[in-house]
Amino acid sequence: MNRLPLLLGIVAALAFAALPLVTTSNYVIGVGISALVFTVAAAALNLIYGFTGLLSFAQLGFWGIGGYATALTVVTFGGTFWQGLVWAALLNAVVALAIGYPTLRTGRHAFVIVTLTFALLVTLVARDWVDLTRGPLGIPDLPRPSAFGHRFASTAHYYWVAWGFSVLMLAFLYALCSSRIGRTLVAIKQNEPLVRAQGISPMPYKLAAFAISAAVTGAAGGVYTFHLGIIDPLFLDFYYMQTFLIIVIIGGAGSFWGVVAAGVALSALPEVLRFSADLRMIIYGVILVAAMFVMPSGIAGWLRERRLQRMREALR
Amino acid sequence: MSALLEVTDLRKSYAGVHALDGVSLSVEAGSITGLIGPNGSGKSTAIDCISGFQKRDGGRIVLAGRDISGLPAHHIARAGLMRTFQTVRIYERLSLRDNLAIAAQQFDPATWLDEFLRTRRYRDAVAAAEGRARELVELIGLQRYWEIETGILSYGQKKLVALAAALMPRPRIVVLDEPVAGVNPSRIREIEAALAALNRAGETFLIVEHNVEFITNLCHRVIVLDQGRKLAEGTAQEIHTDPRVLEAYLGMTPEMAEAEMRGAA
Amino acid sequence: MTIDAVYLLQLTLNGLALGLLYALIAVGLSLIFGVMEIINFAHGELLMLGAFAMTFALPVMGLLYWPALVVAVITIGLAGYVIYELLLAPLKPDEFERSILITLGLSIIIIHVMQYFFTATPRMVDTQYGFEGVNIGSIRITWTRVIGAGAALAAFGGLYLVLRHTQFGRAMRAIAQNREAALMVGIRPRVVARNAVVLASALCGLAGAAIAPIQLVTPYMGQFLIFKAFALVIIGGLGNIPGAIVAALGLGLVESWIGGFFEIVWQEAAVFLIMIAVLFVRPDGLFKSGGMRVG
Numbered sequence: 001m002n003r004l005p006l007l008l009g010i011v012a013a014l015a016f017a018a019l020p021l022v023t024t025s026n027y028v029i030g031v032g033i034s035a036l037v038f039t040v041a042a043a044a045l046n047l048i049y050g051f052t053g054l055l056s057f058a059q060l061g062f063w064g065i066g067g068y069a070t071a072l073t074v075v076t077f078g079g080t081f082w083q084g085l086v087w088a089a090l091l092n093a094v095v096a097l098a099i100g101y102p103t104l105r106t107g108r109h110a111f112v113i114v115t116l117t118f119a120l121l122v123t124l125v126a127r128d129w130v131d132l133t134r135g136p137l138g139i140p141d142l143p144r145p146s147a148f149g150h151r152f153a154s155t156a157h158y159y160w161v162a163w164g165f166s167v168l169m170l171a172f173l174y175a176l177c178s179s180r181i182g183r184t185l186v187a188i189k190q191n192e193p194l195v196r197a198q199g200i201s202p203m204p205y206k207l208a209a210f211a212i213s214a215a216v217t218g219a220a221g222g223v224y225t226f227h228l229g230i231i232d233p234l235f236l237d238f239y240y241m242q243t244f245l246i247i248v249i250i251g252g253a254g255s256f257w258g259v260v261a262a263g264v265a266l267s268a269l270p271e272v273l274r275f276s277a278d279l280r281m282i283i284y285g286v287i288l289v290a291a292m293f294v295m296p297s298g299i300a301g302w303l304r305e306r307r308l309q310r311m312r313e314a315l316r
Numbered sequence: 317m318s319a320l321l322e323v324t325d326l327r328k329s330y331a332g333v334h335a336l337d338g339v340s341l342s343v344e345a346g347s348i349t350g351l352i353g354p355n356g357s358g359k360s361t362a363i364d365c366i367s368g369f370q371k372r373d374g375g376r377i378v379l380a381g382r383d384i385s386g387l388p389a390h391h392i393a394r395a396g397l398m399r400t401f402q403t404v405r406i407y408e409r410l411s412l413r414d415n416l417a418i419a420a421q422q423f424d425p426a427t428w429l430d431e432f433l434r435t436r437r438y439r440d441a442v443a444a445a446e447g448r449a450r451e452l453v454e455l456i457g458l459q460r461y462w463e464i465e466t467g468i469l470s471y472g473q474k475k476l477v478a479l480a481a482a483l484m485p486r487p488r489i490v491v492l493d494e495p496v497a498g499v500n501p502s503r504i505r506e507i508e509a510a511l512a513a514l515n516r517a518g519e520t521f522l523i524v525e526h527n528v529e530f531i532t533n534l535c536h537r538v539i540v541l542d543q544g545r546k547l548a549e550g551t552a553q554e555i556h557t558d559p560r561v562l563e564a565y566l567g568m569t570p571e572m573a574e575a576e577m578r579g580a581a
Numbered sequence: 582m583t584i585d586a587v588y589l590l591q592l593t594l595n596g597l598a599l600g601l602l603y604a605l606i607a608v609g610l611s612l613i614f615g616v617m618e619i620i621n622f623a624h625g626e627l628l629m630l631g632a633f634a635m636t637f638a639l640p641v642m643g644l645l646y647w648p649a650l651v652v653a654v655i656t657i658g659l660a661g662y663v664i665y666e667l668l669l670a671p672l673k674p675d676e677f678e679r680s681i682l683i684t685l686g687l688s689i690i691i692i693h694v695m696q697y698f699f700t701a702t703p704r705m706v707d708t709q710y711g712f713e714g715v716n717i718g719s720i721r722i723t724w725t726r727v728i729g730a731g732a733a734l735a736a737f738g739g740l741y742l743v744l745r746h747t748q749f750g751r752a753m754r755a756i757a758q759n760r761e762a763a764l765m766v767g768i769r770p771r772v773v774a775r776n777a778v779v780l781a782s783a784l785c786g787l788a789g790a791a792i793a794p795i796q797l798v799t800p801y802m803g804q805f806l807i808f809k810a811f812a813l814v815i816i817g818g819l820g821n822i823p824g825a826i827v828a829a830l831g832l833g834l835v836e837s838w839i840g841g842f843f844e845i846v847w848q849e850a851a852v853f854l855i856m857i858a859v860l861f862v863r864p865d866g867l868f869k870s871g872g873m874r875v876g
Binding site: 175179180181183184186187190191193194195196197198199200201308311312315 | 367369388389390391393394398399401405406407408409410414417418419421422423428431432460464465467468481485
């Protein structure tokens with residue numbers, strides 16, 4: 001694999017680490033945290049949708065379950081933030097396997113619908129299972145985490161928690177996507193009968209991709225929750241799912257670096273489009289529809305097409 | 317010596333129609349066996365049932381002494397039966413190199429842990445696969461496309477890639493589903509030559525085809541199906557002149573068929 | 582817990598009414614899937630637009646129910662036509678994910694445009710029937726509910742006749758059953774697909790218009806209902822219209838009974854749990870799918 005994007009990625013990661021050192025604005029640092037966390041969630045969606053070809057709306061549900069699991073671990077069960085993240089990941093992986101197993105046997109149509117229904121169900125449970133989630137009031141006053149005696153109380157300090165988390169998750173996903181497992185997922189997306197004819201059973205791979213994307217998204221939800229300091233059913237607003245989707249689509253489904261670049265660039269978008277909540281959503285919708293007509297494979301896909309054209313011409 | 321592939325009394329029906337009505341055939345190791353028959357005779361269904369892509373209703377399939385009847389497709393592939401598809405299947409968005417690497421992946425002992433730690437086992441497996449891939453690519457003459465996305469290849473070239481991929485794991489037998497359908501004549505010669513060379517090196521093939529000349533040139537034995545049953549079996553010459561075969565295919569007498577084939581050549 | 586017969590009857594009637602509503606939405610989704618193999622995410626918004634159309638048409642028509650209903654249904658049918666021509670016509674049968682994202686984008690645009698212009702304030706609309714209704718024993722059912730249910734039943738009857746006995750309907754069933762064969766006999770997929778979308782939109786518009794006098798109309802009302810319709814289409818078997826209707830009526834009853842005795846969260850969870858259970862046991866849905874069977 002071409003090493004250049006990886007080098008650029010490492011440089012960018014280091015540059016990002018320096019953000020709280022170049023600005024004191026909590027607002028800007030907050031945007032930075034959003035950029036990091038949303039990029040991780042988008043990269044997880046990319047794993048299941050871009051690489052494996054399964055459009056999953058369940059990510060929103062995993063995001064929400066992750067947030068609540070982390071919050072409840074700390075507030076109700078007396079654990080640490082770090083333990084909460086682990087629970088967020090594990091719980092979501094189990095849930096993903098449970099709904100993935102019957103659904104993946106059916107087909108891609110059912111999969112999309114089941115994942116959507118799951119996400120909406122999680123939203124309703126968050127709102128209605130008041131005994132567990134405290135319903136619409138939510139769980140406020142979430143304490144910032146501490147480690148080795150140091151408390152990451154300020155936004156700037158919490159930024160480094162988010163940064164460390166994101167770099168770790170993205171490194172893991174990168175290793176996965178560039179391994180044989182990643183290559184097999186791509187093969188499954190492109191030509192599943194051929195994969196079977198070559199001795200590979202697609203089901204374990206699909207389940208693994210689904211569970212891993214669920215775990216990563218859940219942990220990301222946990223990190224974001226503690227940045228917000230509160231979790232309530234609004235955390236499951238479809239707006240988050242749309243954001244992850246738009247990042248993947250604009251970046252290019254199936255391109256690891258395309259999605260990462262798009263994640264960083266587009267996370268600033270909600271802030272730019274702050275003028276009216278409705279107009280912002282309308283623009284999101286328009287972007288989604290327009291991208292499907294003009295650039296369905298995103299920017300990475302468009303670049304790839306150009307490269308292929310040149311190659312075709314060279315070979316004639 | 318028992319046959320490499322032994323199919324006994326294979327049955328398959330759809331909605332009351334007997335696509336396969338008790339077909340029995342066998343393929344000897346080291347041979348090239350042809351499977352022909354008019355449209356609707358059940359050739360493709362037979363291949364799908366043998367390779368696990370369709371569920372059979374009855375019958376037994378034994379590969380090198382092992383009963384593979386009813387196993388899922390990926391198990392049958394691991395048992396040593398590789399197949400190609402009528403509408404060519406390759407990974408169009410991947411390079412020739414990656415296409416062949418994936419074809420070998422399931423058959424080496426390296427696990428994801430080996431890969432992550434870059435163990436000796438992993439590196440050896442990758443090197444071995446790459447060596448075999450280069451050999452096969454040279455055989456099919458597509459060296460210049462090694463790193464190129466296979467999607468840009470011509471139809472005939474893609475069929476060659478599919479053939480090479482099927483051979484990567486050194487299977488016991490390769491089942492080819494219409495390997496030259498839709499391919500231009502010069503390419504057909506190439507494929508014929510490649511298959512003959514591979515067979516001389518020890519590979520066993522079962523070929524389903526419509527192209528009579530292709531089958532005649534290559535196959536040691538030919539099996540003819542008609543309406544879900546085995547109609548005839550023998551060498552290519554014997555089949556050519558078997559009146560039952562001519563009747564089923566063409567509804568003609570031997571003389572008419574001779575004239576027909578001379579006219580078409 | 583003593584079960585009061587009257588209470589149970591009330592729940593059952595409510596459940597059936599709810600089921601008919603779900604069925605109108607689910608049938609449209611199934612129809613579109615059967616013909617085009619895509620899922621229309623904006624389907625709930627068509628219902629919402631139908632409800633809004635009703636709220637505007639009623640005052641203009643002097644609160645006369647039937648003219649307003651007809652106007653609403655036709656308007657939404659036209660909307661479906663426009664949506665098809667602009668967004669859905671270029672889609673090929675294999676572009677499932679792309680169709681979802683396009684209709685999802687459309688759904689977002691429609692909801693927020695409506696919210697932008699009309700705000701999220703719920704609207705109530707009155708009809709010529711007001712709150713009058715019919716009494717069965719100690720149960721009271723308003724005319725608007727009765728007529729809504731009646732209109733739904735009539736729509737299903739009409740749909741059955743169309744699919745079974747008209748050229749228009751037969752072409753749809755042919756495409757759903759075997760696309761290649763249908764193309765070979767000269768059926769034009771674009772025309773059939775467009776008709777299916779218009780028909781499905783009209784059904785949704787009818788549902789929305791029927792609900793408008795019964796409950797509050799907001800830009801989000803379609804969203805609450807649509808995910809259940811999706812689940813129903815899966816449970817009944819993708820593309821299977823009678824399956825969707827049976828599943829819808831069943832769900833309406835189940836939800837009504839559960840809601841009458843248990844917490845609301847279980848009512849909502851019911852559809853999802855049923856769907857997962859069905860998928861475990863019968864991956865193709867409760868009824869054999871594959872082409873639109875009309876009985």
